[in-house]
Amino acid sequence: MDLQPRAACPCGRTTAKGKAVAYTDCCGRFVEHFDTTPAPDAEHLMRSRYSAFVLENAAYLLATWHSSQRPAALDFEAGAKWLGLQVKDFKTTGASTAEVEFVARFRAAGRAVRLHERSRFVCEANRWFYVDGDQF
Numbered sequence: 001m002d003l004q005p006r007a008a009c010p011c012g013r014t015t016a017k018g019k020a021v022a023y024t025d026c027c028g029r030f031v032e033h034f035d036t037t038p039a040p041d042a043e044h045l046m047r048s049r050y051s052a053f054v055l056e057n058a059a060y061l062l063a064t065w066h067s068s069q070r071p072a073a074l075d076f077e078a079g080a081k082w083l084g085l086q087v088k089d090f091k092t093t094g095a096s097t098a099e100v101e102f103v104a105r106f107r108a109a110g111r112a113v114r115l116h117e118r119s120r121f122v123c124e125a126n127r128w129f130y131v132d133g134d135q136f
């Protein structure tokens with residue numbers, strides 16, 4: 001999936017005034033510039049990974065997956081339509097660890113899916129990585 005340059009970010013972030021933030025000003029800063037601009041914290045990484053799922057950017061998803069848990073390859077569910085992301089909680093759990101609780105909704109094969117997960121992240125050499133998560 002390709003976005004128009006100023007399209008609203010798939011992660012749904014809005015300004016304080018409720019205006020949609022453009023992808024290039026939001027998750028695109030990290031997804032499109034992985035080598036030079038790592039996400040500054042676990043919440044930004046989580047949001048950017050959601051946007052990468054929407055955009056089916058497997059390279060970014062694999063690169064931000066901690067090596068201990070990273071799958072060999074990613075399959076995207078054909079025809080999945082992502083409906084939105086809600087970050088419910090973000091907390092630091094240690095010097096280099098954090099957790100983010102979120103709800104992501106999508107529709108696939110005619111059914112609506114609600115993914116509610118508390119994800120664990122770790123920071124190594126100034127880069128945050130997704131480790132794993134518990135689904136509710």
Ligand SMILES: [Zn+2]
Nearest residue numbers: 009011026027
């Ligand atoms: Zn975003």
